[in-house]
Amino acid sequence: MGISVKSLFSMVSPASAFCGSERAGLPACKFYSGRRKIHRCHCVFATMDVFSSDDIVLESLLGTYGYMSISSYDPPKLDGGIESMTTSLNAKRFGGQEVDAGNVETRLYSGRVRRGPNTGTRILLKAYPVRNAGGHEADMMAANELSSHAILQDSSMGKTCENIIVLLGGFETRTGEQWLVFRNDGIKSGADYAMAAGVATQKGISVGVWDFWDRFEKAEVLQRRHAFIRKLLAGAFTGLSFMHARGQLHQSLGPASVILNTMEERNISMVLPRLRDLAFAVDVSNETLFRGADPKFGALSDNLWRRAAAAGARTIFERKAFGIADDIFSGGLLLAYIVFASLSVPGSVDAPSLQRLLESTFRLDLTATREYCMMDDRWEEAVKFLDLDNKAGWELLQVSEAMLNPDYRQRPIADAVLCHRFMTG
Known part of the structure; x- marks a missing residue:
């Protein structure tokens, strides 16, 4: 029933x-x-x-939304070299993740x-x-x-x-x-902002209210865009940190799961991002893990625990750590997408393609990914943003606070992400 x-x-x-x-x-x-x-x-x-x-x-229909279910996970191997996207993927595979369309x-x-x-x-x-x-x-x-x-x-x-x-x-x-x-605290999502920002980047104007002088003040326009992106991401990771502190995993984190009350880049102080889409949230509080999964909702987290087992998480605490790290990995993909989609030529990048590039083509080797991205003029501003402050953005994704580390044990918690110099600017 x-x-x-x-x-x-x-x-x-x-x-x-x-x-x-x-x-x-x-x-x-x-x-x-x-x-x-x-x-x-x-x-x-x-x-x-x-x-x-x-x-x-x-009042109005805003849209219809489907869900994808991650059924298995094969951690990328560090010594696998570069693999062709056209030969490594099929319609149901994103990087190391086997996915199925939900009903x-x-x-x-x-x-x-x-x-x-x-x-x-x-x-x-x-x-x-x-x-x-x-x-x-x-x-x-x-x-x-x-x-x-x-x-x-x-x-x-x-x-x-x-x-x-x-x-x-x-x-x-x-x-x-x-x-x-x-x-209703806003109907625009992070995905909506990234799309609008990509168009604005190409035109050399601000998202929202802009004026004639924007086209002659490219540096200032980009600084506002950088600040907005950081504000969006900080709000998402603040919400994620709170969820983890309350013993809850998000498990659906992505650009569409972050809503915004405004997309006005000239009024960044008013921006308040919020997380939504908790249909697949998982309770990993200590009392829940010790007494076993709630049978009413356990089926929604079965795939998570199968992926945890495949990654070597066996004990209760290892399973919880994997779940938290799994959210952080999704947060890393979110960061990469928001940056690239907001600062690149519209249509040159999308979330699935970027994930395939990171996970399958370059096996989460961000050094090789950066070199590849530098060769594409359409992504120039995105690479420059991640390069700021001695490559702070790339560092957050893979080096000292490695959100996209193949080993879930090496990924940071959300609070550490918020304190990283890339997030604080």
Whole structure:
């Protein structure tokens, strides 16, 4: 049987029940409308709303999103030399990762709340398909995303993080679709910014508001772009650091999983990146690992643990370390993509091609990768940016704080990435 948002909210008690009051007189196992506190694993308290479809006004469809599942991982060998992309890859392989197209496609809408405690709030709605379209996996993903946000938004564990999108609640439609309701803190993603920045780089102007003099002040325009990229990445890694501190892995980190409240490069102080897309988040808190994976959501993390075993992670703590390092590796690919896509000729680079270049063609040898990239004039500004401060960007990717190190044990934690001189500028 699938796990639904409604069934997860069945773990919700009236807020008053957690304040020692019995006046509500409602059993904890029922599903009631209104504001509730999620209580999971006897330790999580996060206030969310149980909406109904009548509480929401839909405004526009923002897009449809699919998922890829990483089913196996073969760590790149350091002594393998340069391998041709045309002979080393097939349609289902990215570098050392074997990937499969998922069965679940979600829809994202903008809207607003028209009644209840959050009346007037601008929202984003994520709709998971009904069971006969997405299978039980869709139900598990929706419930897992809600559960992960409940842990991350648990204020009883200390200060929460502004670099993670806020989940307001959810509801189930009469047809069985699971809908999650997020506060709308921006609809543009890191991928959207990188695309816009690539065009702006080619034109010699700023992203967002620009003026005639931008074309004659190339250095200043690029400095603003560099600062924006660092701000975007810093926000993403701050959110990732918080997730890891709360015992949560992201497992879907990429340019589309970072949202921005603005893309105005002339107003960098207002930029606040936030992480989203936690459908495949994995709980690696010590208590969860010691008691075994939660059977309701364990299927979503099976591929992660298979890849951990293939990398030599056997014990509980090695598995946790692998999971954290796996997020960091994705963070390294995110950094490389944002830099190259934002500072290169539009259309000259995309995420899959860049990953193949790094993992398969050059086997994560960033020295050889840099030499190759230097020969392509379309990537000149990206290479120059990574070369700043004695090649600080390349160093972060492979040398002292090696995010893309083939050995997961040698990768830094998110806090170390944030402190690196490339990130601080």
